[in-house]
Amino acid sequence: MSIVKINVLTVPAEQRETLEKRFASRAGLVESADGFEWFELLRPVDGTDNYLVYTRWRDEESFQAWMEGSMKEAHQGGSDRPKPAASGSTVWTMEVLQQAEPKSD
């Protein structure tokens, strides 16, 4: 089964707009990475300051290859980015043990 890598970003209130704008103009390279399966940017609505960058991959090797390759390009940003919008980040690694989708009837 697939593996999930979640980058947990700590984003101060005054940086939320900046972060969301950066993702709105993200490179869009991850979609072409071998073994890439899913991406979601999750915004907190319960008062915390943690955005989650959810990614799902065929296996750990696929994720590592992306980290060594186009991930770097996708994180370079532009010249108008003096500092990161997030004040911290932690990566969670999980494996998918079960999954389900609605019945189609």
Ligand code: HEM
């Ligand atoms: C130092 C830690 C990190 C920070 C602060 C960070 C923040 C960001 C930001 C602001 C963007 C939007 C593009 C940009 O402004 O460059 C982005 C893109 C992205 N980040 Fe991160 N990131 C970090 C590491 C990671 C890691 C370890 C993962 C793996 C789960 C990840 C997954 C992604 C993905 C999938 C995109 C979209 C890239 C694309 O569209 O090709 N990030 N990240």
